[in-house]
Amino acid sequence: MIGALPDRIRECGAHDVGDECSKRESEMNDRSRDSSLAAFWAPGVPAARAGVMVGITTLALYAATAGTLVGSHDPAQFQTLARTGGIAHSGYPTVILLLQLFAQLPFGTLPFKANLLSAVSGAVAVGLAAYAGTRLTRSARGGVAGAVALALSFTLWEESTHAGVHAFTLALDATILLLALRFARAPGAWLAFATGTVCGIALTSHLTCLSLAFPLAAIAILTARRGLLRVGHGAAIVGGIAVGVLPFLYVFAMDQATQPMNYLHDSLDPALVSFAVEHPTADQRLERFAWLVSGRQYLAGGGSDALRSLPRRAVRLALDLSFNDFPFGVALLAAFGFALVVLRRDALALVLAAWALGVAAFVAVGAAPLMLRIFFMPGSFLLALGLATTVAVVQRRGIGLAALLAIALVVAPLSRVFVTAPPTGLPRSTMITSIWNLIPAEWSPFVNDRSWDEYGRGAMAQLPPNAVVLTCWREATVLRYFVFGEPLRPDVEIRYACGFAPRFQRMAREAQAAGRPVYASYDPGPELLGEHGHAERAWSHAHGDLWRVTVGP
Numbered sequence: 387m388i389g390a391l392p393d394r395i396r397e398c399g400a401h402d403v404g405d406e407c408s409k410r411e412s413e414m415n416d417r418s419r420d421s422s423l424a425a426f427w428a429p430g431v432p433a434a435r436a437g438v439m440v441g442i443t444t445l446a447l448y449a450a451t452a453g454t455l456v457g458s459h460d461p462a463q464f465q466t467l468a469r470t471g472g473i474a475h476s477g478y479p480t481v482i483l484l485l486q487l488f489a490q491l492p493f494g495t496l497p498f499k500a501n502l503l504s505a506v507s508g509a510v511a512v513g514l515a516a517y518a519g520t521r522l523t524r525s526a527r528g529g530v531a532g533a534v535a536l537a538l539s540f541t542l543w544e545e546s547t548h549a550g551v552h553a554f555t556l557a558l559d560a561t562i563l564l565l566a567l568r569f570a571r572a573p574g575a576w577l578a579f580a581t582g583t584v585c586g587i588a589l590t591s592h593l594t595c596l597s598l599a600f601p602l603a604a605i606a607i608l609t610a611r612r613g614l615l616r617v618g619h620g621a622a623i624v625g626g627i628a629v630g631v632l633p634f635l636y637v638f639a640m641d642q643a644t645q646p647m648n649y650l651h652d653s654l655d656p657a658l659v660s661f662a663v664e665h666p667t668a669d670q671r672l673e674r675f676a677w678l679v680s681g682r683q684y685l686a687g688g689g690s691d692a693l694r695s696l697p698r699r700a701v702r703l704a705l706d707l708s709f710n711d712f713p714f715g716v717a718l719l720a721a722f723g724f725a726l727v728v729l730r731r732d733a734l735a736l737v738l739a740a741w742a743l744g745v746a747a748f749v750a751v752g753a754a755p756l757m758l759r760i761f762f763m764p765g766s767f768l769l770a771l772g773l774a775t776t777v778a779v780v781q782r783r784g785i786g787l788a789a790l791l792a793i794a795l796v797v798a799p800l801s802r803v804f805v806t807a808p809p810t811g812l813p814r815s816t817m818i819t820s821i822w823n824l825i826p827a828e829w830s831p832f833v834n835d836r837s838w839d840e841y842g843r844g845a846m847a848q849l850p851p852n853a854v855v856l857t858c859w860r861e862a863t864v865l866r867y868f869v870f871g872e873p874l875r876p877d878v879e880i881r882y883a884c885g886f887a888p889r890f891q892r893m894a895r896e897a898q899a900a901g902r903p904v905y906a907s908y909d910p911g912p913e914l915l916g917e918h919g920h921a922e923r924a925w926s927h928a929h930g931d932l933w934r935v936t937v938g939p
Contacts, residue, residue: 441513586630
């Protein structure tokens with residue numbers, strides 16, 4: 387301590403004492419933190435070239451491995467919406483408008499064209515990861531290696547080859563981060579407006595974008611501490627958000643009973659909510675809209691349950707990342723590199739750490755076990771920056787060693803696609819087995835899954851004219867594709883009944899009263915059929931059966 391005192395006096399100045407010295411030290415630390423933003427945006431870094439090169443290569447990969455046939459669940463719904471427009475299960479108006487634009491492409495099947503939007507979005511996200519990683523490390527090798535590992539990660543690769551909203555949201559998240567970092571370096575009204583606009587568009591997409599509230603708040607604080615934040619900047623951000631959320635007007639316009647793909651009309655039940663009506667008033671439309679975009683349908687009953695299951699979900703996420711997204715030790719290298727970034731404790735480190743905190747908070751509160759890896763996709767983007775940092779650190783010790791590491795980061799996820807069984811020594815628990823089987827048993831980028839197309843076509847061939855099929859989400863999305871997307875059977879009606887007995891019986895009776903044959907895509911059982919009802923299996927398939935249904939009066 388004594389030996390350090392003369393250095394401290396020289397740093398502070400001979401006449402600075404007490405609070406004055408501490409103030410000068412604080413100012414020097416602020417300038418040091420700000421210099422990280424200047425270094426990030428310094429000229430002469432080949433970041434744009436790296437981003438474009440990796441983005442184009444990734445797009446070619448994703449387009450080549452995108453499915454050409456109807457999928458199931460959410461992808462099938464989005465593939466149908468590309469033809470019809472309408473309202474998806476959480477709104478997503480911007481994605482739906484873009485899907486309809488992609489549906490006009492003069493090549494490919496409708497499912498492929500819908501999937502292509504995700505391929506483009508994923509490629510943009512990967513390209514921006516290469517751009518940001520190169521700027522962060524001032525190493526094109528590091529930026530490219532981290533981005534390629536992200537491109538080949540199971541979750542992003544899968545999401546970028548199926549019609550959906552998650553790859554699109556990640557591309558928006560990365561764009562917002564870079565715009566906000568540019569604003570932090572050189573605040574301006576137009577940058578504020580652009581950042582707000584993309585934030586608004588992201589709000590019309592998946593709510594995982596809310597994790598960006600943490601780094602945006604950090605940037606606002608850093609800018610305010612430098613005395614550069616103006617009231618006009620706030621007004622520009624708010625104005626940009628107002629422009630960005632304009633696609634929500636599309637949701638209001640599509641909320642009609644005559645719209646063939648209206649999730650609100652299809653799923654809300656008058657026995658459960660007061661605004662489930664055929665012709666909603668303006669107030670009811672607002673209630674329906676709030677219910678749709680707030681995620682209330684998924685978050686109901688969360689809270690304490692989410693906290694109690696947090697340790698188990700954390701383990702599952704760690705296994706997802708270690709087995710499939712960044713396998714064979716790559717996840718550890720990514721975490722190590724990201725830790726090095728955070729430990730720098732400069733402005734850039736603060737922003738990235740804040741985003742990691744936001745991602746963790748959102749995943750902890752809002753993600754069901756099977757959605758953990760998808761909700762964590764922004765975290766995977768940050769891990770790609772961590773990999774870029776690790777490669778850059780190794781590069782300082784030798785270019786050859788860094789090149790070998792970069793090659794390993796590409797080989798590891800690619801080889802994972804062909805490793806069907808967990809390595810010897812891993813416990814054979816249900817969780818471990820199910821996570822490992824996600825790839826390639828459940829999905830492989832090199833297999834064009836025909837099973838759902840065969841299921842949908844087979845079911846339609848079995849149904850008599852004007853049939854009504856009572857079903858639930860998985861089968862409904864596929865069957866509706868063949869009613870509206872590829873109108874194989876426009877006379878058939880697919881209705882969401884699921885396991886709610888009053889709804890099932892009411893829909894069945896309405897169809898029977900109209901003289902229409904009634905089927906179910908699952909064995910309804912006595913609870914759904916009621917006292918005088920019965921069901922008989924009419925057709926079987928690996929993905930589901932058709933049951934001829936009669937419900938008593």
